[in-house]
Amino acid sequence: MSGVRVLVGTRKGAFILTADGKRQDWQVSGPHFGGWEIYHVNGSPADPDRLYVSQSSGWFGQLIQRSDDGGKTFEPVGNDFAYEGEVGEHLWYDGTPRPWEFKRIWHLEPSLDDPDTVYAGAEDAAIYRTTDGGHSWQELTALRTHETGPRWQPGAGGMCLHTIILDPVNRDRMFIAISAAGAFRSDDGGKSWQPINRGLRSQQIPDEDAEVGHCVHRIAMHPSRPDVLFMQKHWDVMRSDDAGASWHEVSGDLPTDFGFPIAVHANEPETIYVVPIKSDSEHYPPEGKLRVYRSRTGGNEWEPLTNGLPQANCYVNVLRDAMAVDTLGGVYFGTSGGQVYGSADDGDTWTAIVRDLPPVLSVEVQALP
C-alpha cells in the first residue's frame, strides 16, 4: 500500500488530498477546474489512476474530465447527455407536470473491472453509461421511462439520480436512488428496473407508503453482502436484508434520523456511519455539535464520535456524496463549511485535513496499491 488519495468535489473546483499509509501528513492539490462546480470525482476500482470528474456550471453546462495518471493531468471527454426518445414529464414542486430537462451529472460510478465503463447519474433523473472511457454516453432509457416516472418529483436539490451501486457478485444487478422518487433495482444490467421502496414511510407525500415518491438521500452496501443495504432517507435510517425487497427502520437511539450520507465500514459489514442533522428545515448538526454516529450492530444502537470534531457553534452540513471509507479503516467526510475531516481509526478520532475549501459536494477515497 503506497498511500491514500482523497478526491474532493466542491462548489468551486476539485481538490486531491494525498498521504502515505500513516495518513498524518497530507498534500493538497487544487483547485482543479477552479470556479466550476465539481459534483463528483471518482476513481476506477480496476485502475486507480483512472479518474472521472463531473464538472458543471450554470453558464457553460456539463463537462466530463478524465485523468489517466491519478489526477496529475486531465482531458475533457464527451459531454453529450441526451434523453433518448420521448422526453416525457415528471411532477414539479407544485404537483404540475414538467418535461424532463438535463441539468448536470451528480454521480459517476466506474465499473468494478473495466476502467472504460462508467455509469453516470443525472439531474433530471436518468442513468447513462459509457464503454469508451467517457467519449460517448448512452442513456439506459428503461429507468426514465419507467411507468412510475410521471409521479417522480424533485427534492430540494433537484430531481437527481445521486446513488449508483454495482453488485460485485451478481454483475447484472445494480441499485440506484433518486430524490424524490426512491430506490430502484435492475437485475438485467439496466434493461429494466423495479422500485424497491416497500417499508419506507414518508410524511411528505400524500400516500405515506407509496410505491414511489420517497426522498431517498443515500444508499450504501458492503461488497461482501450485496443483499444488505443501508439507507439514509430524508427522515429515517433504514435497512434491507433482501436486496431492497423490503426495508425496516434502524434509526434506534439516534438524536435525529434526518441526514444525508450513510457509509458502511470497508472491513466490517455491520459497522455503519451517519451524520445526524437537526431537521429538514434546519440543515445543521443538533446543538451545534458535529457528531458522526457509528453503529457496530447494523443499526439501532448508535454511538457518537466526537473526538477531534467541533463540539460548539458548528452549523455545517454534510451532503449525501460527501462521506467515504477506505480499506485501512479510514473514514472521511467533507462539510458545507469547506472542511474535510479524516479518521484513520474507524472514526474514534478525527483531524481536519483541510479547513477552508469551498463548500464540499463530494468525497471519495482510494487506498493506493
Added chain:
Amino acid sequence: MIRVVLPAHLKNLARVSGEVQLDLAAPVTQRLVLDALETRFPMLRGTIRDHHTGQRRPFVRFYACEEDLSNESPDAPLPDEVAAGKEPYLVIGAMAGG
C-alpha cells in the same frame, strides 16, 4: 480573419490565453464562427450551444461592435468590422453572480 474573445472559463477549457483567430470566407455569420470554433476546439461543444438544437445556452451572450447579437439570427451576416477582423466577436458569460 475573425477574432473571437472567449470568457475566462472557456479559455481555460480550450487552453488558449488570448484571442482566437479563425480564417473564414465571407459572408461570415455567427453560426459559421461558432461552427469553426467548435471544430478547432471540440471541448467547447455543448458549452456555448446545445449539442443538438444549436441554441445558445441561456447564460451565454454574443456581443460585437457594442451591439448585443445574442438574439439575432445565427445566419445573419456579422458586421463588416468583425468580418474584417477590426473588431472582435465576444462570447460572454452573462452577469449572474458567481
